[in-house]
């Protein structure tokens with residue numbers, strides 16, 4: 001379906017998930033982390049992506065905007081009937097965060113185009129939709145960086161939360177994604193949920209660390225993110241967890257330098273297989 005000449009299938013794609021832990025102060029309701037946003041915007045500008053056939057797709061999370069209202073109003077990752085006021089309040093907060101992020105990217109001359117997840121993904125939110133694939137191609141053709149974000153998802157069964165991480169997984173399963181970079185407010189994955197000691201530079205299995213979720217988290221936090229990372233690594237995606245607020249680490253990972261301080265998932269080459 002996607003194998004058109006000059007289509008996204010012929011590109012080499014990096015996905016950067018800008019975590020809510022990085023772009024907001026996650027434990028403080030409705031609080032933007034301006035320093036984190038600025039740092040991210042500068043790293044993306046310096047990466048010079050997109051360039052030639054190397055493309056960048058941005059996805060961001062909800063942090064203390066989306067997660068705060070989701071928690072307050074009982075929105076979860078399963079569909080249920082929710083007060084329309086609560087839905088509108090939550091999507092409004094996400095729009096606010098999204099607009100703030102876009103504006104700061106623009107100040108750094110990083111030009112993005114929004115593709116909402118309901119447009120980007122298929123009905124089951126597991127792959128790209130036909131429309132999503134076309135929109136990505138059209139962004140790339142116009143040198144725009146496509147950006148999507150975790151948000152409230154609606155169906156006849158009610159409302160649920162679709163996380164930015166789930167969007168990344170659906171995109172990475174549909175396209176030739178070379179690298180998936182989770183930019184967060186911590187240096188990588190720590191063995192200990194108290195975030196003590198040094199990070200694990202090569203994560204070989206999911207039992208190597210313990211975790212706990214942040215105050216407002218409704219989408220499973222780091223444990224779910226790491227499981228997702230392993231699923232994608234088994235299919236050939238290079239997965240990294242990096243602090244988006246420190247030095248040039250994010251920039252180095254975006255441009256493929258391997259010596260930046262970060263955690264990468266290492267499953268050994270023999271385990272890599274293709275999607276069925």
Ligand SMILES: Nc1ncnc2c1ncn2[C@@H]1O[C@H](COP(=O)(O)OP(=O)(O)OP(=O)(O)O)[C@@H](O)[C@H]1O
Pocket residue numbers: 018019020021022026060061062063064067164183184185186188189190191192193194195209210211212213214217219220221222225
């Ligand atoms: N062992 C661990 N190693 C690294 N981070 C951990 C660990 N245990 C818990 N954490 C927490 O996980 C957080 C990152 O996951 P989280 O889902 O909160 O962030 P995010 O994906 O950036 O946010 P969002 O879901 O809003 O996009 C870190 O801020 C850290 O406090």
Ligand SMILES: [Mg+2]
Pocket residue numbers: 061165219220221222225
């Ligand atoms: Mg999260």
